[in-house]
Amino acid sequence: MVILRWMGLAGALMLPLGAVHADNVFITVASTTSTEQSGLFAHLLPSFEKVSGVQVRVVALGTGQALDLARRGDADVVFVHAKSAEEKFLAEGHGVKRYPVMYNDFVLVGPKVDPAHIAGGKDIVAAFQKIRATQAPFVSRGDRSGTHIAELDLWQSAGIDIGAEKGVWYRDTGQGMGPALNTASSMNAYILTDRGTWLAFRNRGDLAILVQGDRRLFNQYGVMLVNPATHPAVKKEMGQRFIDWLVSSEGQKAIASYRVNGEQAFFPDAEQPGV
Amino acid sequence: MVTAGDPRLVQIVALSLRVSLSAAFIASAIGLPLGALIAVTPFRGRRAVIVILNALMGLPPVVVGLLVYLLLSRAGPLGAFGILFTPAAMVVAQVILIAPIVTALARQIVADGWEEYREQLQSLGATRARLVATLLWDLRHSLFTVLLAGFGRAAAEVGAVMIVGGNIDGVTRVMTTAIALETSKGDLPLALALGLILIVIVLALNAGAYAVKETAQRRYG
Numbered sequence: 217m218v219i220l221r222w223m224g225l226a227g228a229l230m231l232p233l234g235a236v237h238a239d240n241v242f243i244t245v246a247s248t249t250s251t252e253q254s255g256l257f258a259h260l261l262p263s264f265e266k267v268s269g270v271q272v273r274v275v276a277l278g279t280g281q282a283l284d285l286a287r288r289g290d291a292d293v294v295f296v297h298a299k300s301a302e303e304k305f306l307a308e309g310h311g312v313k314r315y316p317v318m319y320n321d322f323v324l325v326g327p328k329v330d331p332a333h334i335a336g337g338k339d340i341v342a343a344f345q346k347i348r349a350t351q352a353p354f355v356s357r358g359d360r361s362g363t364h365i366a367e368l369d370l371w372q373s374a375g376i377d378i379g380a381e382k383g384v385w386y387r388d389t390g391q392g393m394g395p396a397l398n399t400a401s402s403m404n405a406y407i408l409t410d411r412g413t414w415l416a417f418r419n420r421g422d423l424a425i426l427v428q429g430d431r432r433l434f435n436q437y438g439v440m441l442v443n444p445a446t447h448p449a450v451k452k453e454m455g456q457r458f459i460d461w462l463v464s465s466e467g468q469k470a471i472a473s474y475r476v477n478g479e480q481a482f483f484p485d486a487e488q489p490g491v
Numbered sequence: 492m493v494t495a496g497d498p499r500l501v502q503i504v505a506l507s508l509r510v511s512l513s514a515a516f517i518a519s520a521i522g523l524p525l526g527a528l529i530a531v532t533p534f535r536g537r538r539a540v541i542v543i544l545n546a547l548m549g550l551p552p553v554v555v556g557l558l559v560y561l562l563l564s565r566a567g568p569l570g571a572f573g574i575l576f577t578p579a580a581m582v583v584a585q586v587i588l589i590a591p592i593v594t595a596l597a598r599q600i601v602a603d604g605w606e607e608y609r610e611q612l613q614s615l616g617a618t619r620a621r622l623v624a625t626l627l628w629d630l631r632h633s634l635f636t637v638l639l640a641g642f643g644r645a646a647a648e649v650g651a652v653m654i655v656g657g658n659i660d661g662v663t664r665v666m667t668t669a670i671a672l673e674t675s676k677g678d679l680p681l682a683l684a685l686g687l688i689l690i691v692i693v694l695a696l697n698a699g700a701y702a703v704k705e706t707a708q709r710r711y712g
Binding site for chain 2: 244249253257258273274275276288289290392393394395397398401416417418419420447449
């Protein structure tokens with residue numbers, strides 16, 4: 217009897233799980249930790265869900281992982297920030313079309329004592345060279361995210377082959393932006409981060425923004441529908457509807473109105489994209 | 492978010508309980524009879540099976556998550572069901588994670604009981620199925636602890652549910668993935684507060700279960 221009662225309880229617990237699956241008016245968006253952890257999606261999605269009735273389920277990963285997820289057909293839309301990786305994704309036939317949506321920028325943060333003496337500079341490449349020269353601790357995402365790709369590009373611009381020259385001062389964490397910032401905060405290390413995540417980040421310790429405003433720190437976001445021809449399970453109408461809304465004047469206004477601690481975190485540019 | 496009755500927090504806690512209790516019940520439905528059967532049936536290679544079962548108790552959640560992800564991915568063999576990034580996928584991962592624990596612990600308990608009652612039960616000439624059922628019933632109070640151990644492991648893990656659930660706000664976010672997210676945001680006090688809530692819930696559940704067990708033991712012996 218007791219066992220039968222338990223079975224009944226187990227059954228009752230299981231039912232709602234099925235119900236979640238049956239509700240099919242949703243899309244899955246593979247996106248980046250920067251958009252999720254900065255709070256942008258929590259700000260945007262209710263507006264879209266209200267006008268469309270479509271629930272948006274965001275899986276937040278690094279750009280590389282988000283694109284891989286979509287390559288397996290596990291997302292309907294990708295919303296990421298690494299143009300070269302996005303174009304590769306399109307060329308492979310996994311995406312339909314890339315729509316530029318918005319930009320923010322990267323900032324170089326580091327300890328206020330600033331052992332590499334880079335504070336206040338505007339030249340990000342010169343700052344990277346000084347960090348290399350002084351071998352001051354630097355934390356890298358190391359996870360093929362858009363931020364990691366941008367960091368690698370900057371080392372290259374600085375004429376440094378980071379793969380060959382990295383030593384104990386270069387900490388490859390293989391983690392998301394937040395965990396990497398936590399690491400940098402506890403080690404008093406330099407780190408490249410997107411401004412949105414930095415603005416929302418609480419555990420700053422002694423870190424502060426040291427270099428910002430360089431044109432090379434520009435960070436463009438693009439959105440793509442996963443190709444239904446390659447991945448038949450893609451919900452193309454609902455996915456496209458979300459993309460159309462993001463680049464519409466309504467969606468662009470919603471992006472522009474988002475503030476983190478009073479600062480604008482993302483700048484819509486679907487009309488005149490920088491990249 | 493940590494204030495009592497916050498609807499978001501209630502939703503996250505409820506989902507954690509739903510997923511992990513479902514996993515614990517399913518794993519028990521498989522593992523208790525299976526463990527008992529292994530305990531009372533002599534067969535070639537039983538020692539190897541026992542060693543493997545014991546080793547599987549240490550399965551890393553991340554590995555289980557990755558395997559289940561590859562199975563349930565659209566490109567995987569079970570992709571057509573479309574249950575990736577749903578609570579159902581999280582239950583599947585947790586069942587795989589804790590079924591070996593439940594099976595191995597149940598086998599040990601039933602094996603000990605079998606030693607004790609062997610002559611008695613054999614003299615009754617019971618079939619193997621009958622034997623398993625009798626032993627499970629007689630040892631139910633000890634086996635209840637096994638179920639709790641399975642639930643505890645399921646509720647505490649983060650690696651598997653993060654991968655197969657995706658930590659989607661309002662859909663697959665549970666206590667542990669919420670804690671991981673708040674840690675990512677650098678909001679360590681909130682992460683810690685959520686962690687305390689998780690501990691209190693697991694503690695309350697265990698205390699309740701213990702009380703039920705004690706009462707039942709006193710009433711039915």
